[in-house]
Amino acid sequence: MRIEESFKCDRPIGAAVTPFSTDNSPPGNDSSGDTVSLDDLLAPPLNFSMVDYGVYRSGFPDYANFPFLRTLGLRSIIYLCPEPYPVANAEFLKANGIRLFQFGIEGSKEPFVNIPEDSIREALEVVLDEKNRPLLIHCKRGKHRTGCLVGCLRKLQKWCLTSIFDEYQRYAADKARVSDQRFIELFDVSSLKELSTPVAISKCQ
């Protein structure tokens, strides 16, 4: 693992691989008149966003997203589905020294829903471990399983439920589930508090 190189705790998103001040690419299809080629453009995974310093979330990344993911200098990926990781994605992780943490949570549908609290708790422990950051949390669409994990992280960060659900719903959109939000509301974070020190500050002070 390229620990030192990968841990850019505050690398601007998308800026690392293609510094703007050194763009020598030929004119492309950009109607703004800016000189940029399609090859230079970066495509974040579906539903991608920053969650916290060194913590990102998204839907399932595919080949088109790999150049963007390289700019994040990821150290780990938390994969929340039971299906085996695709070969192309596994090769990308190997080539970039990224560790995979898989928690096989079934993509259940309401009204039959069973979110395994133990898996979310173990995944949250991975998120809270400084050694694993920068990391990307993803499931299939970045809505339900990822939303539950991020919601529990927000609860640990003492966000009020109104704000936690507002964030959950922004990513789940018309697929938002009351059962997921109820899971977050009932999730007990007290046993995790000793793990949740302000992780990355030590990297900058």
Place this chain on the structure above:
Amino acid sequence: MRIEESFKCDRPIGAAVTPFSTDNSPPGNDSSGDTVSLDDLLAPPLNFSMVDYGVYRSGFPDYANFPFLRTLGLRSIIYLCPEPYPVANAEFLKANGIRLFQFGIEGSKEPFVNIPEDSIREALEVVLDEKNRPLLIHCKRGKHRTGCLVGCLRKLQKWCLTSIFDEYQRYAADKARVSDQRFIELFDVSSLKELSTPVAISKCQ
């Protein structure tokens, strides 16, 4: 301005003021059994999210959001509306050494839309200036004016338009405007490239 104190370039969101490992608050209304009181809970502004390291976005913050905003150690706020800043918000900024950058962009509606490119460009220059971070970008609801500014930032970061619009639409939801997305598509970032160096990395290396 409390420069040194305010510039925590990777302070975990919501964790700075209330470290989880020192929670001595009495039991509250948390159904999870976790010991937390309503007074301890933090309420981010509407539509709040991290955009990049030291860059946040949201709707209009009010008094209830001030405790959360304190945890961000903001150095600046970029306010994109023409209306005078409310007294309570102005006092919060003064008390916390936060500088206000106001760009009076009218909240125009389609089909009559006129987004001032110069204002967005000047606001983007403020975002790109390391001295102003950490900063919060906000308008009224964090959808259109804020969405245009963030969209132009993403263009500068070489995100493809598909991803830029996907992000814009996540915050604008059913209020998404084709005119805003067209503005982002046509916005010429070439003159800003020399300003967009990977700002915060120097803080961590």
